Amino acid sequence: MHTLPEWTDLRFFLELARAGTLSGASRRLEVEHTTVARRIDRLESQLGTTLFDRSREGYELTEMGHALLPHAEAMEGASLAALEQLGGTELGAQGVVRLGVPDVFGIRVVAPLLVKLLDTHPDLSIEMLSLARFANLANREADLGVMLDPPATGRYVVTRLASFRFYLYGSPAYLDRHPPIRSQADLERHDFVDYVQDRLASRELSYLNELGFTPRRRFCSLGMGAQVEAAALGMGLMMAPPYAIPDDGRLVPVLPGFYAERSFWLAAPTDLYRLRRVKVVWDLLRELADNNPSLWWVKGDIGRAA
Template sequence: MNTLPEWTDLRFFLELARAGTLSGASRRLEVEHTTVARRIDRLESQLETTLFDRSREGYELTEVGQALLPHAEAMEGAALAAAEQIGGAEVAAHGVVRLGVPEVFGVRVVAPLLATLLDQHPDLSIDLLALPSFANLANREADLGVTMDAPTTGRYMVTRLASFHFYLYASPIYLAKHPPIRTQQDLAGHDFVDYVQDRLASRELSYLNELGFTPRRRMCCSGMTAQLEAASLGMGLMMAPPYAVPDNGRLVRVLPGFQAERAFWLAAPTDLYRLRRVKIVWDLLRECAESHPDLFVQGGAPHPLQRLA
């Protein structure tokens, strides 16, 4: 190899590695898919190696491609940081931040926070991915994300955002039509609203399996928004954190003291974490979690947490 690869070719390499298909990479790069293929061919020729295995399903990194990936990501981070600094980011953040958050947390907690943030930073834009699953940081679906499973591999900045409780709720409609719930043993005779079990975004969402019996799931949904509506209409009991339950009387707490402990983690690729626009969103989420423990644990301040019996 007589010359170093161009950064633009490495950018094409990164986007294809993340998307896995020429069409996906071309959409990200806003070019024709033939351009992506041509740039990858040129890069492989220049490096005198094969970076991707091609198949009908798409493009998959070879062992050499996997070795190149962190170096290309480091170059991308340096390029982004340089562009931000030259653009005056030390004074005000600018550009787009893609933030991945669980759907109900995103709508009820995060979205209201962003109004003030955007007022303070007029050149900043937010793409809020409020999802029933968790954003895939490995393929750069988001710049930072809130998840229930902290990344264990790769180059990430990770912090525990908040510990929180899932509490048991039911609608007054449901409670009026079913036997009273005085003890945990009484729950075995009741209906439940839960996640679709073979579509769980995280094993941490299988908290009903800790009840000590097999719950009678009468309604299962892919996301918590639909669960809240189903439970409000009297289809069964459900478990949810405090921030998810509107204060409108459609759902009431059942069996006080009964709870499941979980945690949210905040993560961002190391190279993106250094960017001012990403860092201010990171700090906003951490400040919110520290200042409003009542969003996560009923009663205000955090206290020792109890797992389901």
């Protein structure tokens, strides 16, 4: 290698590694796909190595590409931090933060909190991805995310956000026209609302398997929002955490002693976690989780929560 690569070429490398295709990287960078290809060719020539395996399906990192990736990410993080500091944002956060959250959690819990945050930081903007799946942090789909499965590899800051329980709920109308539920064994005669089983965003969402029998799923969807509405309309029983249940009487607890326990994790790439704008959103979610046990547990369980 006779010359050091330009930082802009490394940006092109990062976006292609994250997108996997020239067209995807070009959209992220707002340039023509031929520009992306030319920059990657130049970078590989300067480094004297092949960074990507090309195929009809797209671009996949080689062993040398994987070796370069953490260094390029560290340079990106340092660049972002420098720009943030030079912009005078040590005290106030500014810029755009993309937050990935589960659909109902984002809509019912996180969105209302953002009003005060944005008032406090007038130069901050939030892009909230309320998804029926979990945001992909590896390809920088989001700057930080709430998920059931924490990243197992890569450079991330990860913390357990909260332990919570899925409880059984049903609509009064459904319960009136179906057999009474006095024990877990009675549940076998009932209909259920659940996730589409071959499209689960995480194996942690297969909590109905803990019923001890194969449930009769009458309605399934990719997201919990649709499940809440279906259960409220009387299509079957559902399991959900307390924060997902509307406070309007359309769904009531069923067999309170039965539940499935899970954990939410909060994660961000290490280089992005250092940014002021990401950190203020991180701290907001941590404060939310620590000070609102009723989101995660029903009233009788809060005092026994670990």
